[in-house]
């Protein structure tokens with residue numbers, strides 16, 4: 001047999017090779033009803049709720065506060081009286097397993113009928129709850145039973161299933177699912193490679209069959225031939241050695257070979273991410289996405305809720321930079337209470353000034369021990385900054401803040417904002433380019449494909465907006481950061497440095513890699529390449545210019561390493 005490939009979407013980066021461990025949905029036979037079935041059904045739901053609570057506690061202990069909250073929300077769902085009543089209504093007639101399945105399906109359909117993408121995601125969570133309860137009732141294999149080193153294969157998983165996977169699991173391959181699902185968020189946080197949307201063919205894979213999973217490209221290789229296995233083995237070893245070399249480069253400053261410093265920050269919104277960032281010697285946090293803690297919120301978070309969410313994250317930073325962005329609700333980050341809105345980011349917050357003031361007061365209090373910066377998402381015009389500065393001043397007075405006020409920054413994330421970058425810069429203390437949205441709004445690309453979005457930032461149309469923003473910041477004399485995924489894409493990062501960006505803020509797991517990119521570059525050569533990239537014919541051409549900067553340095557580093565045992569060997 002020759003190897004075959006199933007193509008899906010990459011949901012969490014990394015490669016895994018190992019035996020497939022197939023977790024099938026529980027099969028069942030109708031056992032008929034009876035009073036005992038009601039008791040069994042209730043006991044199964046109670047078991048599931050207890051398991052979810054325990055899993056949330058374990059995540060919290062490991063510092064994964066955001067992920068723990070997702071599981072807590074699922075636990076509350078398992079205890080929802082209307083779900084329990086719907087199960088009881090059916091159990092004595094059709095048996096516990098069928099009752100749980102039908103009641104959860106009914107609940108899920110009700111949620112889906114609300115035609116809201118956020119609530120549709122909750123529907124998947126209810127179905128997962130039902131599956132967990134069915135597994136309890138039938139004794140079927142659960143994801144948590146999968147052995148380490150295996151690639152878990154399933155139709156779909158809930159966030160709790162991913163959180164409970166044994167440490168050392170190889171990866172996850174799902175027939176259904178989305179790269180933006182809660183399960184994918186948990187997988188990325190835990191660093192487990194994952195591919196989703198691989199199709200029903202995946203479910204025909206035999207338990208124990210050797211497979212290769214690529215979480216970057218979303219490809220699963222079945223019956224890999226010896227060449228593929230050797231290639232993957234060699235790639236894993238190379239990646240391990242490379243990580244070691246990159247970690248060694250922490251001892252050297254993040255500066256180009258011709259001496260231009262680039263400040264390396266991390267995008268982190270949970271204590272676990274901050275710890276990874278600090279381990280990698282990031283200078284601080286360049287973006288805290290505060291809305292992530294409140295995606296399930298039933299109302300605008302109040303001051304105490306904001307403070308409770310932020311304090312565990314910011315308290316780890318101890319005098320370092322903490323760039324806290326105000327809520328960026330809207331689009332794919334719309335909590336149930338805002339369902340149906342069509343504004344986003346700062347404009348939405350300015351329609352709800354009370355909620356913005358509550359958050360500003362909490363940020364000021366939670367960030368007191370840090371080098372605090374307040375960042376505003378999707379800024380459209382200078383007047384918005386003037387209004388927020390007045391609100392921030394009130395918040396500082398309320399908190400009895402002493403010393404210089406925190407810097408106030410504006411995110412440039414649309415072509416319109418880039419066109420007004422100078423006006424905006426005149427009212428700001430720093431600028432930050434959000435390339436994820438800038439790519440989406442400039443090119444009409446779907447930002448749910450993170451890797452494609454990062455590389456698409458090299459499109460000359462996007463580069464022109466970035467360059468205009470850097471020029472504006474320079475003219476006004478304020479620092480400029482880039483915090484979208486593009487900052488962690490080496491050839492794009494090289495071009496960004498060429499344009500004159502001062503700070504790059506990247507996923508905590510990429511800090512080491514990007515530091516090495518900075519250390520490899522000549523700022524002068526990067527500036528020339530960036531100039532050429534602006535008139536390149538395509539993103540591919542511009543990327544090639546960025547790659548060439550890194551390749552040239554590779555050759556030179558090889559010589560340095562031979563001569564002096566440098567860190568780039």
Ligand code: PEP
Nearest residue numbers: 434435436437483484485
């Ligand atoms: C961006 O758009 O690049 C960004 C950093 O913000 P977010 O991904 O949270 O929209």
Ligand code: MG
Nearest residue numbers: 413434436437
């Ligand atoms: Mg954005």
